[in-house]
Amino acid sequence: xxxxxxxxxxxxxxxxxxxxxxxxxSALAVTTSLATALTMSIALTAVLCASAAIISAIRxxxxxxxxxxxxxxxxxxxxxxxxxxxxxxxxxxxxRLSIFVGLIVTNCLVLGRAEGFAMHNPVLPSVLxxxxxxxxxxxxxxxxxxxxxxxxxxxxxxxxxLRTTAEGGWFExxxxxxxxxxxxxxxxxxxWAIRSWWTVQNEAPDFALRTAPEAPRQ
Numbered sequence: 001x002x003x004x005x006x007x008x009x010x011x012x013x014x015x016x017x018x019x020x021x022x023x024x025x026s027a028l029a030v031t032t033s034l035a036t037a038l039t040m041s042i043a044l045t046a047v048l049c050a051s052a053a054i055i056s057a058i059r060x061x062x063x064x065x066x067x068x069x070x071x072x073x074x075x076x077x078x079x080x081x082x083x084x085x086x087x088x089x090x091x092x093x094x095x096r097l098s099i100f101v102g103l104i105v106t107n108c109l110v111l112g113r114a115e116g117f118a119m120h121n122p123v124l125p126s127v128l129x130x131x132x133x134x135x136x137x138x139x140x141x142x143x144x145x146x147x148x149x150x151x152x153x154x155x156x157x158x159x160x161x162l163r164t165t166a167e168g169g170w171f172e173x174x175x176x177x178x179x180x181x182x183x184x185x186x187x188x189x190x191x192w193a194i195r196s197w198w199t200v201q202n203e204a205p206d207f208a209l210r211t212a213p214e215a216p217r218q
Contacts, residue, residue, distance in 0.1 A: 006128035010136035012198070016109050017140040018191045023109040027141055028183040030100050034157050037145030038138075039093045040100065043082045045134025047104050048113060051075050052130035055118040062119075071114045076105045109137060144186050152177025 016022045023044070030040045054074050055062075062070050083101045086094040094101070104110060113133055118126040149155055151174045154162035163169025176182050195202050 007132040010132040015136045016133050018194050023107050028180045031145040031183050033149045034145045036096050037141040041138030041141050047078045048130035048134045049127050050078050052118040052126040055114050056123045056126035059119050079104045148177045
């Protein structure tokens, strides 16, 4: 696999959210607006790349019996740095993200790439793999965030796009878009659309339906 493939494959063909169904908790919780979705995307991508670099660099010195503990410790330290940075330079966004930045520590995407790739590959491919998965995750979050904010408030990044009835316009915001189930519905539609277009992503059925035998002719 070429180095560029590590970055491009997770965008659509092997997207961590729509194909692997990883890290969807944040997709449900922080996509009420594009600003929070973008901030979460940048934070998780930074943690993915940095943790991949560190874990790959020391992978040959980590005892197998404590590798998960070491990985979680590294990720947790990086998350604390990101969280403090947001509190210092983007306090309002940090407050809106609430505990979800801290929950990057338990994000199965971060730990999955650390254990499944960074522990077995050199630094550069590991960083590119982290970047690719971060971009793939970010792409889905931004699409969901854009749809929810546009239909839920008529805005994008807080700027009016669809003039609401409260402002004398024609658009009536959809209250459903402010609720977590709307993100689940949008994700489901995205998965359906991608797999309808790219049928290779469809899983084989677990069982085949059997038709009843025809009755013998008299």
